[in-house]
Amino acid sequence: MLAYLARRLLYSVPVVLIASFLLFWAVRIAFDPLARLRGGRDAGALARAAERLGLDQSIPVQYWHWLTRFVTGDWGVSSRTAGPVHGLILPALGTTLQLIVWGVLVAAVIALAVGVYSAVRQYSAGDLAFTGLSYLGVAMPPFWLGLILIQILAAWPQELLGLTDPPLYFVGLHSPDGGGPLDYARHLVLPVLTLTVGLVASWSRFTRATMLDALTSEYVRTARAKGVPKRRIVTRHALRTALGPFVSVTAVDAGLLFGGLVVTEQIFAIQGMGRLFLDSLLAGDVFVLVPWTLVIAVVVIVFNLLADLAYAVLDPRVRLR
Amino acid sequence: MSTRFRLGAVGLTALALLAASCTSGGTGTALKSDARPATGAPVRQGGSIVIGAEQEPDCTDWIASCATSIWGTFIMDIPTIPRVFEPRKVDGTWGLAATNVMASEPEVAAGPPQKVTYRINPAAVWSDGEPITSADFAYTALAIRDGKDVLNRTGYSHIAKIETPDPKTAVVTFDAPYASWKGLFSDSSGLLPSHLLKGKDRSALMKDGYTWSGGPWKIESWTKGVSAVLVPNPNYWGDKPKLDKVTFQFTADTAAAFQAFKTGQLDALYPTPQLDSIDQIKSGLSNASSLVDPESGNLEAIWFNNAKAPFDAVPFRKAVSHAIDRKAVVTRLYGALGVTEPAQSAHTPLVGRYGGTDFAQYTPDLAKVDSLMRGDGWAKGSDGIWAKAGNRAAFSVSTMTGNKRRELTEQILQEQLRAAGFEVKIDNTSATDLFASKLPKGDFQMGLWTLVDTFPQPSLEASFSSGAVPSEGNGYSGLNMSRVNLPGLDRVLGAAASSLDEAKRVEISRQADKLLADSAALLPLDVIPNILLWNNKIGGPLAVDPARGPFWNLAQWGLAS
Numbered sequence: 041m042l043a044y045l046a047r048r049l050l051y052s053v054p055v056v057l058i059a060s061f062l063l064f065w066a067v068r069i070a071f072d073p074l075a076r077l078r079g080g081r082d083a084g085a086l087a088r089a090a091e092r093l094g095l096d097q098s099i100p101v102q103y104w105h106w107l108t109r110f111v112t113g114d115w116g117v118s119s120r121t122a123g124p125v126h127g128l129i130l131p132a133l134g135t136t137l138q139l140i141v142w143g144v145l146v147a148a149v150i151a152l153a154v155g156v157y158s159a160v161r162q163y164s165a166g167d168l169a170f171t172g173l174s175y176l177g178v179a180m181p182p183f184w185l186g187l188i189l190i191q192i193l194a195a196w197p198q199e200l201l202g203l204t205d206p207p208l209y210f211v212g213l214h215s216p217d218g219g220g221p222l223d224y225a226r227h228l229v230l231p232v233l234t235l236t237v238g239l240v241a242s243w244s245r246f247t248r249a250t251m252l253d254a255l256t257s258e259y260v261r262t263a264r265a266k267g268v269p270k271r272r273i274v275t276r277h278a279l280r281t282a283l284g285p286f287v288s289v290t291a292v293d294a295g296l297l298f299g300g301l302v303v304t305e306q307i308f309a310i311q312g313m314g315r316l317f318l319d320s321l322l323a324g325d326v327f328v329l330v331p332w333t334l335v336i337a338v339v340v341i342v343f344n345l346l347a348d349l350a351y352a353v354l355d356p357r358v359r360l361r
Numbered sequence: 362m363s364t365r366f367r368l369g370a371v372g373l374t375a376l377a378l379l380a381a382s383c384t385s386g387g388t389g390t391a392l393k394s395d396a397r398p399a400t401g402a403p404v405r406q407g408g409s410i411v412i413g414a415e416q417e418p419d420c421t422d423w424i425a426s427c428a429t430s431i432w433g434t435f436i437m438d439i440p441t442i443p444r445v446f447e448p449r450k451v452d453g454t455w456g457l458a459a460t461n462v463m464a465s466e467p468e469v470a471a472g473p474p475q476k477v478t479y480r481i482n483p484a485a486v487w488s489d490g491e492p493i494t495s496a497d498f499a500y501t502a503l504a505i506r507d508g509k510d511v512l513n514r515t516g517y518s519h520i521a522k523i524e525t526p527d528p529k530t531a532v533v534t535f536d537a538p539y540a541s542w543k544g545l546f547s548d549s550s551g552l553l554p555s556h557l558l559k560g561k562d563r564s565a566l567m568k569d570g571y572t573w574s575g576g577p578w579k580i581e582s583w584t585k586g587v588s589a590v591l592v593p594n595p596n597y598w599g600d601k602p603k604l605d606k607v608t609f610q611f612t613a614d615t616a617a618a619f620q621a622f623k624t625g626q627l628d629a630l631y632p633t634p635q636l637d638s639i640d641q642i643k644s645g646l647s648n649a650s651s652l653v654d655p656e657s658g659n660l661e662a663i664w665f666n667n668a669k670a671p672f673d674a675v676p677f678r679k680a681v682s683h684a685i686d687r688k689a690v691v692t693r694l695y696g697a698l699g700v701t702e703p704a705q706s707a708h709t710p711l712v713g714r715y716g717g718t719d720f721a722q723y724t725p726d727l728a729k730v731d732s733l734m735r736g737d738g739w740a741k742g743s744d745g746i747w748a749k750a751g752n753r754a755a756f757s758v759s760t761m762t763g764n765k766r767r768e769l770t771e772q773i774l775q776e777q778l779r780a781a782g783f784e785v786k787i788d789n790t791s792a793t794d795l796f797a798s799k800l801p802k803g804d805f806q807m808g809l810w811t812l813v814d815t816f817p818q819p820s821l822e823a824s825f826s827s828g829a830v831p832s833e834g835n836g837y838s839g840l841n842m843s844r845v846n847l848p849g850l851d852r853v854l855g856a857a858a859s860s861l862d863e864a865k866r867v868e869i870s871r872q873a874d875k876l877l878a879d880s881a882a883l884l885p886l887d888v889i890p891n892i893l894l895w896n897n898k899i900g901g902p903l904a905v906d907p908a909r910g911p912f913w914n915l916a917q918w919g920l921a922s
Contacts, residue, residue, distance in 0.1 A: 072796075074797070085514070121568070131586075204625065309610065
């Protein structure tokens with residue numbers, strides 16, 4: 041197991057290095073970190089900033105300087121904010137983590153329930169309804185869904201009930217004056233719901249498919265022939281088998297979500313990893329973007345490893361070598 | 362007097378408009394203003410409000426290159442940093458008056474060398490009770506003139522020396538006549554506290570927010586990505602704020618910000634007047650008030666590349682200018698807000714007193730188009746497009762991708778110009794490519810972008826002198842993207858930049874405006890209006906100052922009593 045983990049991590053190093061250089065190069069080519077200074081009246085400001093940021097050197101040299109500092113623990117300084125990069129990334133990571141934990145938990149529970157129901161009641165009215173809804177869920181883009189949810193669950197109830205405040209908030213994760221757990225929950229519901237709809241839609245389809253595979257497998261048929269009750273067959277035999285691939289997909293998706301919530305975080309004014317990426321990209325802030333990518337890469341690798349481990353734990357037939 | 366090009370969604374956002382009820386605390390010179398307050402609802406002491414901010418500042422070290430966000434200036438710089446001069450609207454035009462930091466109007470001696478003497482109000486103190494002194498003037502001037510990471514040294518690079526004969530007097534000596542001296546300690550940066558910053562790492566102490574203040578407000582907190590909170594500065598020597606707390610919540614998504622405003626999560630908004638914002642306002646906002654003012658510091662113009670065919674010929678530029686119905690464009694863009702008149706000067710309304718109305722000569726007139734084009738050797742082809750020596754009157758118009766307002770403008774221009782015999786191709790690109798590459802390298806024919814003034818001092822020389830043409834020699838850093846190079850213009854602009862006689866400066870600036878208009882070097886289109894929205898919870902004299910933004914008089918805002 042340990043050898044397997046070490047080998048997986050080792051394989052990741054060149055991938056991460058190549059990816060980080062390509063990103064560094066692409067951002068340097070495509071975005072101008074001095075763009076915001078170009079409109080100023082002080083012509084010397086451009087030259088001063090270019091020298092300070094090392095932009096007068098070649099891209100490989102800039103990358104090498106950055107990399108040698110990074111491996112010694114110096115994440116560098118943002119060209120956009122002049123602040124330390126870790127001071128931007130770590131809080132954003134924590135914020136996004138909150139969304140993902142709640143979103144994945146809620147989505148996993150619902151997706152499992154819907155997927156199992158659809159598999160057990162294949163082609164029933166309920167199954168067909170969930171199938172239709174899941175296609176709808178997959179098709180709804182977050183920027184549209186988020187605004188629709190705001191209207192339906194916050195604006196309209198406030199208007200109809202004549203409330204002073206909307207029942208659910210949608211700016212940030214806390215009220216300006218802080219607030220307790222209830223305030224936090226009222227801020228969390230809409231972004232988590234926006235995130236959850238797409239996840240439930242795809243994960244429930246996946247669960248349905250794996251459950252159908254399991255329910256038609258020989259060991260389930262044997263169990264049925266032996267007179268094992270249906271509920272027990274579903275929960276103890278089929279679901280346990282289906283859980284392996286489900287956890288695997290969930291873990292991989294969760295890892296990818298760390299960098300994939302740009303739209304949701306933008307709509308709900310949440311300063312997470314997605315919004316940090318967008319702000320940094322638009323400012324051509326390669327000193328944030330590359331560490332950001334590395335952090336996301338590490339998160340994805342870790343979640344992939346967790347998926348493999350979970351698979352091995354849930355399915356005794358699997359051995360990691 | 363900084364003039365900057367607008368970078369759309371990425372960056373320099375809308376400035377503001379109009380007028381201010383005018384109070385001047387302390388012993389500073391107070392000018393009576395004719396500016397009108399947007400609302401006079403009486404307010405009570407105390408309470409808090411939340412304002413939506415569509416852009417978050419990158420840092421709060423206001424003299425550093427990271428401080429380019431105009432929202433930073435609006436929400437934390439202006440409320441906390443003392444300045445020597447502030448914009449005032451007097452007799453319908455914007456001018457400058459000394460603030461309550463000064464004991465009297467600074468005295469300027471023409472010299473040579475030119476000297477300015479600043480006398481400081483004895484009552485002026487920082488939030489820790491330390492007096493504002495001449496040492497603060499010296500520290501600020503030298504930090505900007507000699508510092509490494511400095512955003513804008515304009516004016517400060519002309520400072521030969523700064524003397525501090527006593528704690529309440531500072532004397533600045535210039536190395537050359539500098540007409541815009543009022544921009545020092547006032548325009549892009551105010552005064553910094555020497556006793557807290559001298560000999561220390563200013564950037565480290567300021568960039569993430571600071572607790573000291575020389576204005577009516579203090580920064581209580583700045584949570585990155587979430588909000589900035591202002592509370593009253595108890596030691597402020599002028600009129601103290603009515604509110605106990607003001608929170609600026611960062612809300613980048615326009616649609617979500619409007620929803621938050623409608624549901625009361627945000628009490629006020631200052632949206633960029635893009636089409637989606639205007640649609641939101643048109644659709645109605647209950648229990649809310651709005652202020653729309655077309656007198657901002659943002660001038661949207663049609664920019665011709667004066668050095669590139671076909672716009673290198675004056676008759677061609679004039680013909681195109683007569684083919685465009687600017688009033689129709691403005692009405693389509695801002696008619697719903699009641700704004701329908703095109704701009705008639707290369708100066709924004711913020712510096713309107715220095716400009717004329719010479720561009721009013723360009724009204725839609727197809728007969729004039731015919732006469733100008735035929736006079737220049739053009740003839741209409743069978744396809745209805747002008748042609749000369751085998752070249753069709755076909756050209757491109759460029760702006761930044763994703764700016765819906767400008768994209769709509771381009772489509773209207775395309776139709777209007779097609780009717781006059783010009784073929785226009787839309788050739789848009791990203792903001793970065795446009796402003797960092799295409800425009801500096803002259804790789805465009807006609808463009809749409811905005812000229813921004815942030816201080817009521819004329820600055821045409823920055824945008825139209827031949828020395829400001831971007832080139833390899835100056836690292837493509839000049840602002841004269843349209844390569845204007847008119848006979849006599851440099852001399853006029855130079856005189857305007859160095860004349861200390863205000864009346865003469867106005868006269869010279871108007872000459873420059875006329876030269877630009879008579880050669881159709883550009884075609885001003887509209888002044889982008891400023892919009893301020895607030896719910897009925899808020900009272901006080903709300904108004905937008907085109908230089909200092911909508912929150913310049915936040916101290917007078919309050920909860921409606």
